[in-house]
Amino acid sequence: MNRLGFLVGIAFGFVVAGAGLHEYDTIHDMLLLRDIHVYLILASGVGTAMPLLWLMQRRRVKTPLGGTIELYNATVEPKNVFGGMTFGTGWAVAGTCPAPAIAMATGGGFLAVFVIAGLGVGLWLRDAMTGGSGLKSLSQVFKKAPRQPDAISET
């Protein structure tokens, strides 16, 4: 699984940087609705994955490393809206998001380091504030069993 994660990460980082998603101007122009490049990437990415995932789910595909396929499926909660609004604000300000920020840094853009540091602090802060999905629950996890299988909902 670690090897798979590493390989998918390499390819993902390659494509993110290759498509120019790590550049402030790309994201800024996308959000100013000047450039549909990123929307086309997102739409074609989802359009490619959705039918294939649906098919695998329908056929109850057995995966070599993780048992029968089970797609992420979470019901709508207010946190999706409010968290999304908070994320969207930061996205607009920094013109980058978690994966592109890494690609920006590895491309030599030193300032991305501050975005990444902010990301770490923000993620940690939210954890520290909540008992539900936060450090408190993490600290409980530390004492007990490994993370629950539903940890996927915390991606």
Next chain:
Amino acid sequence: MDFLPDRLPWFIAGPSMGLLVVALYALGNKHLGVSGGYVQVMTGVRRPRMAEMWRVWFIAGLILGSLVLSLLRGGQSFGLEYGALSRLLPLGALIPVLFLGGMLMGFGARWAGGCTSGHGLSGTAARSPASFVATISFLATAIVITFAIHFATGGRL
């Protein structure tokens, strides 16, 4: 070595990302998401044995993959450049703004249960209702805020 186009066309980049989401599900039954990887890296630093290691490896892969691409493009362009933002703001203002932007993203991603990758790309592809809502929420907000920034700066951003 500068044989790559400035940016891969969308019809290559988009489907490739989609296929990576599919590959991770098909081989490992796992959901692709980057902010979750950040969390696992931080967990791994504190308690290595409690981290979901594959997510830590995923982040390591992101670093390597994007590094390789920039090397293929003719090497890193080291600098303090940050697109139009660095042409408008002096460094002393830019750094706190970027840090704050990152913080809002981190906080919001953890709150919403995912970011542009975990909800926007793989969550919607998995047809998760929460992901559609989160994606609409962050995309709409980001567009509104970006236009607000655009007008507040007199069109310089």
